[in-house]
Amino acid sequence: MESLRRTVAIVEDDASMRRSVLRLLNAHGFLTEEYSSAESFLARDGVSNVGCLVLDVDLVGMSGIELQRRLKESGSGLPVIFIxxxxxxxxxxxxxxxxxxxxxxxxxxxxxxxxxxxxxxxP
Incomplete structure:
Protein backbone atom coordinates (compact mmCIF):
# COMPACT_ATOMS: atom_id res chain seq x y z
CA MET A 1 0.00 0.00 0.00
CA GLU A 2 2.96 2.33 0.60
CA SER A 3 3.76 2.44 -3.14
CA LEU A 4 0.24 3.60 -3.96
CA ARG A 5 0.70 6.67 -1.79
CA ARG A 6 3.94 7.44 -3.64
CA THR A 7 2.36 7.74 -7.08
CA VAL A 8 3.01 11.13 -8.67
CA ALA A 9 1.06 12.48 -11.64
CA ILE A 10 3.04 14.72 -13.97
CA VAL A 11 0.96 17.15 -16.04
CA GLU A 12 3.28 18.83 -18.53
CA ASP A 13 2.65 19.62 -22.20
CA ASP A 14 6.34 19.67 -23.14
CA ALA A 15 7.10 16.00 -23.89
CA SER A 16 10.84 16.23 -23.21
CA MET A 17 10.30 17.97 -19.87
CA ARG A 18 7.62 15.45 -18.92
CA ARG A 19 9.98 12.54 -19.74
CA SER A 20 12.81 14.15 -17.76
CA VAL A 21 10.65 14.59 -14.67
CA LEU A 22 9.28 11.06 -15.07
CA ARG A 23 12.79 9.56 -15.24
CA LEU A 24 13.93 11.58 -12.23
CA LEU A 25 10.99 10.48 -10.11
CA ASN A 26 11.27 6.83 -11.16
CA ALA A 27 14.98 6.90 -10.25
CA HIS A 28 13.98 8.11 -6.76
CA GLY A 29 11.47 5.29 -6.27
CA PHE A 30 8.24 7.08 -7.13
CA LEU A 31 5.57 5.54 -9.30
CA THR A 32 4.42 7.96 -11.99
CA GLU A 33 1.53 8.71 -14.28
CA GLU A 34 2.00 11.21 -17.10
CA TYR A 35 -0.46 13.52 -18.78
CA SER A 36 0.08 16.02 -21.59
CA SER A 37 -2.80 18.28 -20.56
CA ALA A 38 -5.02 19.25 -17.65
CA GLU A 39 -7.97 17.88 -19.60
CA SER A 40 -6.34 14.43 -19.97
CA PHE A 41 -5.61 14.40 -16.22
CA LEU A 42 -9.25 15.18 -15.43
CA ALA A 43 -10.39 12.42 -17.83
CA ARG A 44 -8.16 9.75 -16.22
CA ASP A 45 -9.48 6.51 -14.80
CA GLY A 46 -11.18 7.11 -11.47
CA VAL A 47 -9.22 4.30 -9.79
CA SER A 48 -6.00 6.29 -10.02
CA ASN A 49 -3.86 6.21 -6.88
CA VAL A 50 -2.17 9.56 -7.37
CA GLY A 51 -0.89 11.05 -4.11
CA CYS A 52 0.82 14.16 -5.52
CA LEU A 53 0.58 16.30 -8.65
CA VAL A 54 3.53 17.94 -10.45
CA LEU A 55 1.78 20.52 -12.57
CA ASP A 56 3.00 22.92 -15.23
CA VAL A 57 1.45 26.37 -14.82
CA ASP A 58 1.33 27.25 -18.52
CA LEU A 59 -0.39 24.38 -20.34
CA VAL A 60 -2.05 24.35 -23.75
CA GLY A 61 -5.79 24.48 -23.07
CA MET A 62 -6.71 24.63 -19.40
CA SER A 63 -3.94 26.18 -17.29
CA GLY A 64 -2.37 24.48 -14.30
CA ILE A 65 -3.81 27.17 -12.02
CA GLU A 66 -7.30 26.43 -13.38
CA LEU A 67 -6.81 22.68 -12.87
CA GLN A 68 -5.75 23.24 -9.26
CA ARG A 69 -8.81 25.47 -8.72
CA ARG A 70 -11.14 22.80 -10.16
CA LEU A 71 -9.59 20.08 -8.01
CA LYS A 72 -10.03 22.18 -4.86
CA GLU A 73 -13.64 23.00 -5.77
CA SER A 74 -14.35 19.28 -6.16
CA GLY A 75 -13.04 18.66 -2.64
CA SER A 76 -9.70 17.17 -3.66
CA GLY A 77 -6.88 17.60 -1.17
CA LEU A 78 -4.28 16.43 -3.71
CA PRO A 79 -0.96 18.18 -3.01
CA VAL A 80 0.22 20.27 -5.98
CA ILE A 81 3.76 21.24 -6.96
CA PHE A 82 3.83 23.83 -9.71
CA ILE A 83 6.64 23.96 -12.25
CA PRO A 123 1.37 12.48 6.85
Missing amino acids: TALEDDALKAMAMRAGCIAYLRKPFAAALLINAINDAFK
Whole structure:
Protein backbone atom coordinates (compact mmCIF):
# COMPACT_ATOMS: atom_id res chain seq x y z
CA MET A 1 0.00 0.00 0.00
CA GLU A 2 2.96 2.33 0.60
CA SER A 3 3.76 2.44 -3.14
CA LEU A 4 0.24 3.60 -3.96
CA ARG A 5 0.70 6.67 -1.79
CA ARG A 6 3.94 7.44 -3.64
CA THR A 7 2.36 7.74 -7.08
CA VAL A 8 3.01 11.13 -8.67
CA ALA A 9 1.06 12.48 -11.64
CA ILE A 10 3.04 14.72 -13.97
CA VAL A 11 0.96 17.15 -16.04
CA GLU A 12 3.28 18.83 -18.53
CA ASP A 13 2.65 19.62 -22.20
CA ASP A 14 6.34 19.67 -23.14
CA ALA A 15 7.10 16.00 -23.89
CA SER A 16 10.84 16.23 -23.21
CA MET A 17 10.30 17.97 -19.87
CA ARG A 18 7.62 15.45 -18.92
CA ARG A 19 9.98 12.54 -19.74
CA SER A 20 12.81 14.15 -17.76
CA VAL A 21 10.65 14.59 -14.67
CA LEU A 22 9.28 11.06 -15.07
CA ARG A 23 12.79 9.56 -15.24
CA LEU A 24 13.93 11.58 -12.23
CA LEU A 25 10.99 10.48 -10.11
CA ASN A 26 11.27 6.83 -11.16
CA ALA A 27 14.98 6.90 -10.25
CA HIS A 28 13.98 8.11 -6.76
CA GLY A 29 11.47 5.29 -6.27
CA PHE A 30 8.24 7.08 -7.13
CA LEU A 31 5.57 5.54 -9.30
CA THR A 32 4.42 7.96 -11.99
CA GLU A 33 1.53 8.71 -14.28
CA GLU A 34 2.00 11.21 -17.10
CA TYR A 35 -0.46 13.52 -18.78
CA SER A 36 0.08 16.02 -21.59
CA SER A 37 -2.80 18.28 -20.56
CA ALA A 38 -5.02 19.25 -17.65
CA GLU A 39 -7.97 17.88 -19.60
CA SER A 40 -6.34 14.43 -19.97
CA PHE A 41 -5.61 14.40 -16.22
CA LEU A 42 -9.25 15.18 -15.43
CA ALA A 43 -10.39 12.42 -17.83
CA ARG A 44 -8.16 9.75 -16.22
CA ASP A 45 -9.48 6.51 -14.80
CA GLY A 46 -11.18 7.11 -11.47
CA VAL A 47 -9.22 4.30 -9.79
CA SER A 48 -6.00 6.29 -10.02
CA ASN A 49 -3.86 6.21 -6.88
CA VAL A 50 -2.17 9.56 -7.37
CA GLY A 51 -0.89 11.05 -4.11
CA CYS A 52 0.82 14.16 -5.52
CA LEU A 53 0.58 16.30 -8.65
CA VAL A 54 3.53 17.94 -10.45
CA LEU A 55 1.78 20.52 -12.57
CA ASP A 56 3.00 22.92 -15.23
CA VAL A 57 1.45 26.37 -14.82
CA ASP A 58 1.33 27.25 -18.52
CA LEU A 59 -0.39 24.38 -20.34
CA VAL A 60 -2.05 24.35 -23.75
CA GLY A 61 -5.79 24.48 -23.07
CA MET A 62 -6.71 24.63 -19.40
CA SER A 63 -3.94 26.18 -17.29
CA GLY A 64 -2.37 24.48 -14.30
CA ILE A 65 -3.81 27.17 -12.02
CA GLU A 66 -7.30 26.43 -13.38
CA LEU A 67 -6.81 22.68 -12.87
CA GLN A 68 -5.75 23.24 -9.26
CA ARG A 69 -8.81 25.47 -8.72
CA ARG A 70 -11.14 22.80 -10.16
CA LEU A 71 -9.59 20.08 -8.01
CA LYS A 72 -10.03 22.18 -4.86
CA GLU A 73 -13.64 23.00 -5.77
CA SER A 74 -14.35 19.28 -6.16
CA GLY A 75 -13.04 18.66 -2.64
CA SER A 76 -9.70 17.17 -3.66
CA GLY A 77 -6.88 17.60 -1.17
CA LEU A 78 -4.28 16.43 -3.71
CA PRO A 79 -0.96 18.18 -3.01
CA VAL A 80 0.22 20.27 -5.98
CA ILE A 81 3.76 21.24 -6.96
CA PHE A 82 3.83 23.83 -9.71
CA ILE A 83 6.64 23.96 -12.25
CA THR A 84 6.96 26.82 -14.71
CA ALA A 85 9.22 28.63 -17.12
CA LEU A 86 7.26 31.83 -16.56
CA GLU A 87 8.77 34.60 -14.49
CA ASP A 88 5.63 36.13 -13.04
CA ASP A 89 5.49 37.18 -9.39
CA ALA A 90 1.71 37.68 -9.47
CA LEU A 91 1.20 34.15 -10.81
CA LYS A 92 3.52 32.75 -8.15
CA ALA A 93 1.63 34.62 -5.42
CA MET A 94 -1.69 33.27 -6.76
CA ALA A 95 -0.36 29.70 -6.78
CA MET A 96 1.03 30.03 -3.25
CA ARG A 97 -2.27 31.47 -1.96
CA ALA A 98 -4.07 28.54 -3.56
CA GLY A 99 -2.01 26.25 -1.34
CA CYS A 100 0.59 24.61 -3.55
CA ILE A 101 3.39 22.68 -1.83
CA ALA A 102 6.08 24.36 -3.97
CA TYR A 103 6.48 26.64 -6.97
CA LEU A 104 9.60 25.74 -8.94
CA ARG A 105 10.97 27.80 -11.80
CA LYS A 106 12.45 25.83 -14.74
CA PRO A 107 15.19 24.82 -14.86
CA PHE A 108 15.07 23.72 -11.22
CA ALA A 109 17.46 21.56 -9.22
CA ALA A 110 16.31 17.94 -9.05
CA ALA A 111 16.70 17.97 -5.26
CA LEU A 112 14.15 20.79 -4.95
CA LEU A 113 11.51 18.73 -6.73
CA ILE A 114 12.31 15.53 -4.82
CA ASN A 115 12.22 17.40 -1.49
CA ALA A 116 8.87 19.00 -2.37
CA ILE A 117 7.38 15.64 -3.33
CA ASN A 118 8.66 14.05 -0.12
CA ASP A 119 7.04 16.94 1.81
CA ALA A 120 3.77 16.32 -0.06
CA PHE A 121 3.76 12.67 1.05
CA LYS A 122 4.38 13.42 4.72
CA PRO A 123 1.37 12.48 6.85
